[in-house]
Amino acid sequence: MxxxxxxxxxxxxxxxxxxxxxxxxxxxxxxxxxxxxxxxxxxxxxxxxxxxxxxxxxxxxRGSAGPSVDARAVLSAIDGATRVLLVGVEADHLDALVAAAPTCELALLTESALPADWSRVIANFGGRVRGVRLGDLHTFAGPRSVAMTFAYGVDHGTTYVVPEWLRAMGPDTRPHFRELLAWNVLPFPMRRYPRWLAEAPTATFTGVLP
Amino acid sequence: MPPHHPPHHPPHHPPHRDAPAGLDRERLADALATLLPDARDRAFITRCLLDEGPHHHRGASYALILLAARALSLADVDAVAPSSGTPVPMRVPPTRAADEVPVYPLAVPDSAVGRIAAGDAHLAGALAACLVDGPPHHALANAALVAMLDALIRALEARR
CATH class of the missing domain: 1.20.50 (Pheromone ER-1)
Structure with a gap:
């Protein structure tokens, strides 16, 4: 079987x-x-x-030993921010961010094409991250607010992201966040069609971070 | 006699234009440097002016702010952040109390609208509200331009 x-x-x-x-x-x-x-x-x-x-x-x-999670570039990019809205889940990277940014208020968009028990996901962060629905993104708006997602590679001006980033960062919400960041978690090229992901022009981010 | 029908005029729609090529982001940011001394604030507002909103507005805001910057430069004056003013609010759903609405780091100076309103506080408030109303790219361009003109006028008045 x-x-x-x-x-x-x-x-x-x-x-x-x-x-x-x-x-x-x-x-x-x-x-x-x-x-x-x-x-x-x-x-x-x-x-x-x-x-x-x-x-x-x-x-x-080809010899890669595993994910290399280094939050330093992210910490530099969010310097001075009081709130970070996260779109998409990458547990290793989120754990690193939670540990490295103890004074930042963190929220995670609880929407995904992939199935998730969001209460279980949020519980993993020991009270440091709260869930936020698509309709409540504005509660995180502000001049010291940052929106960040995870990138799955950058290719010729295209950055691969979870599709929820495109739903969340429309023309109405983009001006609500000081920075629009992508943290690249896949520094290797995909050989197959990027199912589950969407293409975002790299120029629409204020920073794509290694 | 058949009823007279006015000639058909198509509804007015502003023409869709691409943002002009050649807008120099650094040049616009430099023009805002004294108003927005924090580099991250300046980058944020520059993005709102040049990357967000209708394409024709991006070129229009660029032209107006750079012209005002040129006038300030000729007068040897810096536009600085006003000590008191009406900040540009973020356009979030009206579920928060007014004092909880997040604002951009750019404001319409009280001195500018006060000059026009000539002591009428109600009018001054109404004018400031008009200037910060609307989508962010529009209201931010208003606030920047008014702050720059206000600085220029104050300097010219002081020299009379």
């Missing part, structure tokens, strides 16, 4: 609550612990639906 649907479903759940990149590294390590053949079998099942996983495995096989 094929394990494929279960594996894809498990990855979908993990990606929704941890992020596409964080889930990719988690699953990669779990499979790799059982050998290269197990990882290759997992790749055949997951990669066609999740190009971020495919890119992470490709990078791993």
């Amino acid at each position: 094929s394990r494929a649907p279960d594996l894809r479903g498990a990855f979908l759940t993990a990606a929704g609550e941890l992020g596409l990149c964080a889930a990719s590294w988690l699953f990669l390590r779990a499979a790799r612990a059982h050998g290269a053949a197990e990882l290759e079998a997992m790749r055949e099942v997951i990669a066609p639906s999740f190009p971020v996983f495919d890119a992470v495995v490709e990078a791993f096989e």
